[in-house]
Amino acid sequence: MSKTVDDPLLSLEDVSVEFKDEPLIEQALPDNIVERFGLGESPVKALDDVTVELAEEDALVLVGESGSGKSTLGRTAIGLQESTEGSVKYDGYDIDAVREGEHAGEVYFEDIRRALQIVHQDPGSALNPYRTVKSTLSQPLKLWYPDLDLNDRRERIRRMLQTTGITPAEEYMERYPHELSGGEQQRVAIIRAMLVEPDVILLDEVVSALDVSLRVDVMDLLLELQDMFGTSYIFISHNLTNARYFADKADGRVAVMYLGNIVEIGSVEEVIGDPSHPYTKILKWASLPLDPMEGRETIPEESPIMMEDPPDPADPPSGCPFHEACPKAREACRNEEPELLSADDDTDRLVSCFREDEHHEYWNSEPIHDEERDIPL
Ligand SMILES: Nc1ncnc2c1ncn2[C@@H]1O[C@H](COP(=O)(O)OP(=O)(O)OP(=O)(O)O)[C@@H](O)[C@H]1O
Structure with missing residues (x-):
């Protein structure tokens, strides 16, 4: 189906995601009979008929206990996870259809991959220990903006480091991840996502691994970057204090998840200030x-x-x-x-x-x- 004028930036409509576990052990018996042992008979419904939208410059904060489906919802929304049922649309285009090559000439899956980025919880393992900051940050620019020359890339990286308070930028560009603090590593991971000018970033527990004292700094940085670049965020947190702070400052919505379902969604004052469910x-x-x-x-x-x-x-x-x-x-x-x-x-x-x-x-x-x-x- 083609897009219409009033399409939201991202929309999930009646989306379910099932994970079918593979059998743990297979044993070949005579006559080509295969016996399967182990777990994995029942599929796990990680998302159950979820409908939610994200507008431009929006923030959707997902809370809920471990295993409630927050990451699966986020990953499905940005096209990293295929849905089993329902439809996920970016800018009006069905992501799974675009992945299959539909709408070629109008939009390609690579465009969607650039527009919908992710930052993970643990910057230590997300950054290659053998690459300098400059080299790490050059990679997405080389991939998505092949026309930029070495000087252009360097200048973009320098400006972004400066904007995010990693100064002196020239000096930091030559550092390796182990020469950065946890907060600086997470800032570099955020810059890596921001440099390709995405429309949406999935922030999956991005402050959970940081010292409590740094969490507000990193959340404030994300909010400043949103003001500057108009990015929309899906912010996942199992910590209600962080969720409340981020949703409040970003004027976003909070969605509470339980067993693959959104059970309550609304403003911070409504959902966390005076919960109903x-x-x-x-x-x-x-x-x-x-x-x-x-x-x-x-x-x-x-x-x-x-x-x-x-x-x-x-x-x-x-x-x-x-x-x-x-x-x-x-x-x-x-x-x-x-x-x-x-x-x-x-x-x-x-x-x-x-x-x-x-x-x-x-x-x-x-x-x-x-x-x-x-x-x-
Ligand atoms: N690749 C996978 N294969 C099989 N099951 C999966 C897979 N990914 C997630 N699940 C299952 O789907 C359900 C939802 O997991 P999900 O990671 O989305 O929850 P979450 O709320 O993000 O939890 P956490 O905070 O622990 O990451 C869980 O039961 C989980 O075990």
């Missing part, structure tokens, strides 16, 4: 400091979550994906999966919970657990 409330409760002055008792109260470990993504529960752990779950939650719909509270947030609909049969059905626990917020 029981899972978001628990996530916030669990991240409050153990300080009575700041909100949570020093001695932890009884956890409101009914099941500490999330369900097996290869065998997800029926109905609402959160119902087994939810302190507010009722029989209705076992049978039907809630859609992500506008909340019943005059905000722009979307929430996937029957409790948002005062007429839903949820309210007349029996609690699943012995008692409904309160979420102490």
